[in-house]
Amino acid sequence: MAVPKRRKSKSKRDMRRSQWKLSSVNVITCPNCMEPMLPHHICPGCGYYKGRQIIEKEEE
Amino acid sequence: MKHRKAGRKYSRTREHRIAMFRNLLMNLIKYSRIRTTDAKAKGLKRIADKVVSLARTNNLANIRKVSYFVNDKDLIKKLFSEIGPKFANRSGGYTRIYKVGLRRGDSAPVSIIEFAYEEEKKTQKKQAKKAAGKVKKDVRKSEKTVQPDKVTDEEKKENV
Ligand SMILES: [Zn+2]
Numbered sequence: 618m619a620v621p622k623r624r625k626s627k628s629k630r631d632m633r634r635s636q637w638k639l640s641s642v643n644v645i646t647c648p649n650c651m652e653p654m655l656p657h658h659i660c661p662g663c664g665y666y667k668g669r670q671i672i673e674k675e676e677e
Numbered sequence: 678m679k680h681r682k683a684g685r686k687y688s689r690t691r692e693h694r695i696a697m698f699r700n701l702l703m704n705l706i707k708y709s710r711i712r713t714t715d716a717k718a719k720g721l722k723r724i725a726d727k728v729v730s731l732a733r734t735n736n737l738a739n740i741r742k743v744s745y746f747v748n749d750k751d752l753i754k755k756l757f758s759e760i761g762p763k764f765a766n767r768s769g770g771y772t773r774i775y776k777v778g779l780r781r782g783d784s785a786p787v788s789i790i791e792f793a794y795e796e797e798k799k800t801q802k803k804q805a806k807k808a809a810g811k812v813k814k815d816v817r818k819s820e821k822t823v824q825p826d827k828v829t830d831e832e833k834k835e836n837v
Binding site for chain 2: 661
């Protein structure tokens with residue numbers, strides 16, 4: 618059976634792992650209330666999406 | 678390969694999956710807006726759109742076809758007498774999905790699925806906007822850069 622001949626060096630191992638990254642979340646500001654929100658989502662601050670009230674939010 | 682393999686399995690057996698969608702669909706008909714995970718909403722949309730398009734023409738054959746998914750006489754009545762007629766002028770796209778965000782606990786993406794009526798309100802709003810836009814167009818252009826701050830200040834005052 619085919620088997621590795623040499624142990625991979627620390628450098629090679631770390632070079633491989635250098636590609637393990639998290640991508641950042643794209644956060645936008647709500648055009649209605651200026652709160653931060655996710656694109657293509659209902660705004661968690663005011664409940665608006667595409668200029669329409671989708672969820673009713675109680676304001677303090 | 679994922680060629681020609683539409684749909685999801687939801688980690689369930691066939692029977693379990695069908696039962697789940699029956700429950701979701703009946704709840705959607707009952708409340709006309711429900712909150713589930715993104716994946717379930719997308720699967721439900723496929724079924725709900727088919728059921729609604731059957732509900733647009735009221736005959737015995739369609740009632741029997743629909744009753745495979747809607748196992749409740751009152752809900753079938755509601756489908757054919759209320760929901761179907763409302764979509765008489767619409768050809769497809771009877772449901773609408775809004776993404777809400779991530780659920781606390783398992784971080785599952787949650788969305789809201791609802792029947793896509795409210796056509797009248799939309800057109801009314803659009804007309805109102807058009808009318809308002811014609812008048813305010815010149816004012817908006819000059820205020821464009823200042824507007825965001827103004828809105829937040831006003832809203833803050835209202836909140837307090
Ligand atoms: Zn907002």
